Amino acid sequence: MSEVDQNTMKEKAAQRAADTVWSGMRLGVGTGSTVKFFIDALGKRRKEGLALGAVVTTSDRSRQQLESLGFTVGELSDVEHLDLTIDGADRVDSHLDGIKGGGGALTMEKNVAVHSLHNTWIVDESKVVDHLGGFPLPVEVLPISAKQVFNQFADEGLLPRFRTTDTNERYVTHYGNFIIDLYIDPLPAPRGLASYLDSTVGVVEHGLFLGICDTVIIAHEDNTIEIKKRQ
Known part of the structure; x- marks a missing residue:
């Protein structure tokens, strides 16, 4: 799979995730290459009238990108809880358990995730495995x-x-x-x-995120989008 194809898949998954965000929501935003596409899609929705109740993020890079698009980014300590957190994952299995932290932000990512009512991960098909592994x-x-x-x-x-x-x-x-x-x-x-x-x-x-993710949006190479929910 070429980098161009993989980025196209990531962008499709990110767009689908952005469509699940609504005005007034207290939103957690993760970090990583797929989330970068999500933030871009969120910026387009802001121009269309999306007004979030609060935004919290897990990295300086995501904060800078969000602020450049006009969002005000707060701290996790400023909110009682988040309605939804959208993040990527390094690996995710059929049980919707995952490995995260390849970018080094695992502690903040887990703190944001466990204080969110719902967690959605956006990935391309290369991150999906039958059994957790294939990534440190x-x-x-x-x-x-x-x-x-x-x-x-x-x-x-x-x-x-x-x-x-x-x-x-x-x-x-x-x-x-x-x-x-x-x-x-x-x-x-x-x-x-x-x-x-x-x-x-x-x-x-540690980077084992078990029983945390509720929904995974998977972009496939054949241009289809698969949505898996925790049973």
Whole structure:
């Protein structure tokens, strides 16, 4: 699949998602290449009269894009809850569970998602898998104990690697933490692994988003749009 074809699919999924947004809604907006198309579509709807009650986003990049289109972006702490959050996903399975955090914003993404009444993910068909895997699982960790946590993951056979920048320095998140990517593939037992990570001292958050997504909008290469909802 060419990059042009993939971008066309992403744009179609993003447009379908934008059509589900209504005036007065308190909206959460994620980050990533597909969400960029969604924000562009949202900007067109604003010109047509869309007026949102509140907008919260998970990244500076999305904030800048939204503000450039005339939206006022607030903080999650400013709202009791969000009506809908629209985001992308790095992988999503048939149960609508997913891996997120490839862009490094997993902690904010999960905070926004769990405080939203409904979560929709927009993806192209390349992100859909039968069993979660095919993408490193990000784990955000505190710098003070990052070495110990890394060694613990290695002892457990989770194949950890510190995420690094283009200059080979450790990647630092918005909250000043490091990310350890786990290269186990496929994930042996996502819920068991999530429980293990949740209980590991030094782990801030992980990229397993289980039981969170309600709807997935999937753009296929044959120009069809598939919508899956949690049963």
